[in-house]
Amino acid sequence: MTCFDFENRLQESFDLRQPELPDELCAHISHCPACREMQERFQQLHVAVADWQVQPPTAELADAVLRRLRTEHNLVISTSRSTSDGQRSPSHRHSPLTGWMALLASALALVIAVGIGWRVSSNVSFAKRQTSSQTQIANIPVKRLEPVSDPTPTGDRQLDVLVHDARDAYAALASQAWQQVSATNVLLPPTDTPNLFGGEGSTDGVSESLSRPLAPLGKELREAVDSWLQQVFNSQDSST
């Protein structure tokens, strides 16, 4: 047996609490002073540990534990009582009617939220359309008033020229105004403005009828105003 084996076997015997040293270990220490000293040191340790008594706890340990236990128990009881009292109070009681009201209020809030969202999306598409219309208006050629070239107008001739120029200027202004109004106002459909947002009849996924709910009315109105202007121009032509 080697010294390494001896130490392992010695520890095993300690782990198993063997009261006597096995014979093979006794045989080894009989001719190995180092292992004998080691065994004596362990033996001495065991003797010292056996005398290593623990003094008992104070007599108040049980009382202290029970006191703390009672305090904890009372705390738990008072907490549970206050909780259960709170559940029984009328202010915290939930009736079925209250539940339905809460459900109804939630549904109403949802509808309002959806409506606001739809409105915002409409405004966004309208703003996009308005921006593009502004660009188009800027490209419309404006008919400018030419200065009167005739240096010597006289009598009715001068008046005719003035009325004619005024009529042309009025017509140009009216046409420009109609272009602008029809392009920007939801009331009047843009008859000659191409749809720049998406396909036909739709604007950003919103149909034309939805984005311009009053378009049919606007078309009739436009035709009526156009016919009225034509009559005015004709009457002026006939008068001149």
Added chain:
Amino acid sequence: MSVDVSEVELVRGCLAGEVAYQRLFVERFEGMIFGLCLRMLSRRHDAEDVSQEVFLRAFRNLHRWDGERPLRPWLLTIAANRCRTHLEERGRRPMPTDLQADWLPERTRTDSRDDAEEIQRAFATLRLEYQQCFVLFYQQELSVEEVAQILDCPEGTVKTWLHRARKEMAEYLRKRGLDPQQELNDHSLDLNSDMN
């Protein structure tokens, strides 16, 4: 109330809120719990505080105890965990000088009280795992298997820790000048006088 109440009966009485059973429960196990705490913590005041916590935790969790298993290892597990937590908290604070063995002068042998102090000092130098193993094995007289269950580790690990704890403590005592032959002779003399 009879002291020979079975563990199951004792636990049942405690769960029912019977103060007499609760007192019996504490009195039955307080020596074991306090002994472990005192060995681990080295301070009587701390040991009493932690012992109280151990019993309070035990009462709170008694409904989880498996009635088919012995109560003692279950309680020792709680105590070992509480001691470990307490030592970890204490580790953030400086160690008291009376436990710093390096300072101590050469030992002069006087009586068994000094031996106990030397053992306590030697024990205090061990790692926490070795301390737990050592106390549970020697003081609580549990088997290696039971110690492994309490510490939740393999039996081989417990054997290794025990071996190292023995070697380190023996080495400490050797350095402190404890003569093993004289110690053994004194012990055998004491035994003979007791027998006579």
